[in-house]
Amino acid sequence: MTSRKLGLALALALAAGTALADPSPAKKALIDKIVALQQQGLAEGLAANIIQGPLSQLTQAGRAALQQVPADKREATAKAMDGDLKKFVEENVPYLKDKISKAVPNTASALLDERFNEDELKQILAWAESPVSQKFGLASVELQKAVAQKVMxxxxxTLDGRLKTLQANLAKQLGLQPPPAAAPKPAASTPKK
Known part of the structure; x- marks a missing residue:
């Protein structure tokens, strides 16, 4: 998980706005190689994470509000909302990737220069460029997806039920009418013998 930790460290440096230090030419060359290896993945992951936070909250609020829409308009409204969310992602993820890609070199270089000596950077680079590291990186992505699917x-x-309870409690506290409870489904009738 070394590449994940490095990516997280780079992201934290990006958030902190660390200034670029002046490393030796040999150390700078190592840092530049590491940054180049990490830059694409960092831009993708960080852009997705930045977008996901507000979108998750917005989606949850939208689902709750959707229950207040008349039943005959609910499906069309949901599709329109999905379209707007998709458009937002399509427009803003590339924008963020561009901003992150421009910020990573100086920010990440300063962090790597500050935290790692030349020998450690050589070890990081050797690991990052190794076939085992690349295979591990791919397996890590698949592992995360598999674990997330199993857990969900x-x-x-259970989480859906708890979220509905929370939404109802918040609506009650705000004096809003809670979404109508779903009518209980009739039990399947068993044929008479």
Missing amino acids: SEAGP
Whole structure:
């Protein structure tokens, strides 16, 4: 998970706005190689994370508000909302990737220069360029997806129920009318013998 830790360190440096230090030419060459290896993945991951936070909150609020829409207009409204969300992502993720890509070199270089000596940078670079590291990086992505799917298949219904309870409690506290409860589904009738 070394590349993940490095990516997180680079992201933290980006957020902190660390200024570029003046490393030796040999150290700068190592840092430049590491930054180049990490830059694309960092831009992708960080842009997605920045967008996901507000979108998750907005989506949850939208789902709650959607329950107040008349039933005959709900599906069309949901599709329109999905379209707006998709458009927002399509417009803003590339924008953020560009901003991050421009900020990473100086910011990450300063962090790497500050935290690692030349020998450590050589080790990081050797690991990052190794086939095992690349294979591990791909496996890590797949592992995260597999774990997330398993957890959500088991915990998703419970979390959905808890979220609905929270939304109802918040609506009650705000004096809003809670979304109508779903009518209980009739039990499947068993054929008479």
